[in-house]
Amino acid sequence: MADAHTAHSGESHGSVGSYLTGFVIAVLLTVAAFGLVMAHSFSPAGTAIAIAVLAAVQVVVHLVFFLHMNGSSEQRWNNMAFIFTVLAVAILIAGTVFIMHDTAINMMSR
Structure with a gap:
């Protein structure tokens, strides 16, 4: 019965450090997106492109640090x-x- 709780076939769980790293990067990317909008430093089209790029990077961060997807x-x-x-x-x-x-x-x- 104890083996049912300890055996994880193929599952990889992250450490607290990797979760914190992912969380900090995700927060920084979110703050950067809000900062871009609040600063009005780009044109509306440039702001939309910059936010799309930040969103794509954040998707990758979530996939790597929280869903543990790798090669x-x-x-x-x-x-x-x-x-x-x-x-x-x-x-x-x-x-x-x-x-x-x-x-x-x-x-x-x-």
């Missing part, structure tokens, strides 16, 4: 599932935008 062989299935999910969402979004654009073009021509 190890134990994480291969998790990485494949994540890549499949990202691909499916990208196809869904691109298809939706294409259909909406095509519908708008066809509706305006009549």
Whole structure:
């Protein structure tokens, strides 16, 4: 019965230090995004691009420090599932935008 609680097949748990590092980086990225908006240092388009870049970096931070996704062989299935999910969402979004654009073009021509 004790083995059921101690055996974690393929699971890797982070240390307190890695969680704190991830938390501090995530907070700094969030503060940087708020600082960009509050400082009005970029144009609106530049601010949107900078926030998108900071958001992408924060997604990577969450994947690495909190979800423990890395290139190890134990994480291969998790990485494949994540890549499949990202691909499916990208196809869904691109298809939706294409259909909406095509519908708008066809509706305006009549």
